[in-house]
Amino acid sequence: MHSSIVTASICILALLMIESVHEVNSTPVKYSRWEDYQEATGRKYTDNKDNKCLQGGAIRDLCEKCTKFTKSEVVFPLCCEGRENVRPWCKNFLEYTPAE
Numbered sequence: 001m002h003s004s005i006v007t008a009s010i011c012i013l014a015l016l017m018i019e020s021v022h023e024v025n026s027t028p029v030k031y032s033r034w035e036d037y038q039e040a041t042g043r044k045y046t047d048n049k050d051n052k053c054l055q056g057g058a059i060r061d062l063c064e065k066c067t068k069f070t071k072s073e074v075v076f077p078l079c080c081e082g083r084e085n086v087r088p089w090c091k092n093f094l095e096y097t098p099a100e
Contacts, residue, residue, distance in 0.1 A: 028078075028089035033074065059087070060080070062090055063087070070093075
């Protein structure tokens with residue numbers, strides 16, 4: 001009787017852990033290559049008038065760090081242009097600290 005309760009508890013804990021891992025997003029967009037993003041959205045260029053990274057500064061630093069951590073070539077241009085909510089995602093991602 002006691003072993004069946006322990007077994008059931010372990011199974012429930014394992015299911016909860018699997019579900020929590022499933023919810024994690026390690027990239028702000030579902031495309032890992034710029035060509036895939038272009039093909040899916042029809043955008044064949046970046047828009048320099050919306051590019052906040054051309055002057056350097058804090059936004060460029062944020063976008064470069066996010067690109068490095070996510071290892072996604074799509075992140076940098078989208079973060080710089082403020083598209084697809086990538087910049088706020090990057091800010092939250094880089095500032096994340098686990099709850100104690």
